[in-house]
Amino acid sequence: MARYDIQISRTAERQLSKLPRNDQERIARTILTLTIDPYPRGARKLSGYDDVYRVRVGSYRVLYSVSTTTLIVIVLKVGHRKDVYQ
Numbered sequence: 001m002a003r004y005d006i007q008i009s010r011t012a013e014r015q016l017s018k019l020p021r022n023d024q025e026r027i028a029r030t031i032l033t034l035t036i037d038p039y040p041r042g043a044r045k046l047s048g049y050d051d052v053y054r055v056r057v058g059s060y061r062v063l064y065s066v067s068t069t070t071l072i073v074i075v076l077k078v079g080h081r082k083d084v085y086q
Contacts, residue, residue, distance in 0.1 A: 004035050004066070008075040012062075015078045023060060027078060030057045034073045038066045052076065060084075 008016075008031070016024055033040060039053070046052045046063070055062050061084045063077040077084050 002071055004038050004071045004073045006031060006035055006073050006075065009077075012075045012078045019060070019078070023058070027057050027060060027062060030055060030062060031075060034064065038064075038073050054084075056081075 016027060019027070034055075040055060043053050043055045046054055051065050051067075053064055053066065055064070059081055060079065061077075061081050062075060063084060065074045065076060066072075067074070
């Protein structure tokens, strides 16, 4: 099975850096698991988008896009569940 590359948007980097350290580590581990399986159990496709998915990490959400042709996962946003979809 091929491994996917991870690209993190500037927005996601800034959002991740503002979170508490222990939450940053949990989210980073989840993002790294996307290299092996970009559609893990519990990942949901967002309605209204063609290729945007979300994965839960406690009360936080990671929004990402998957390119199956180039094997890239692009992390778009990281944030608390009440704010990330806006």
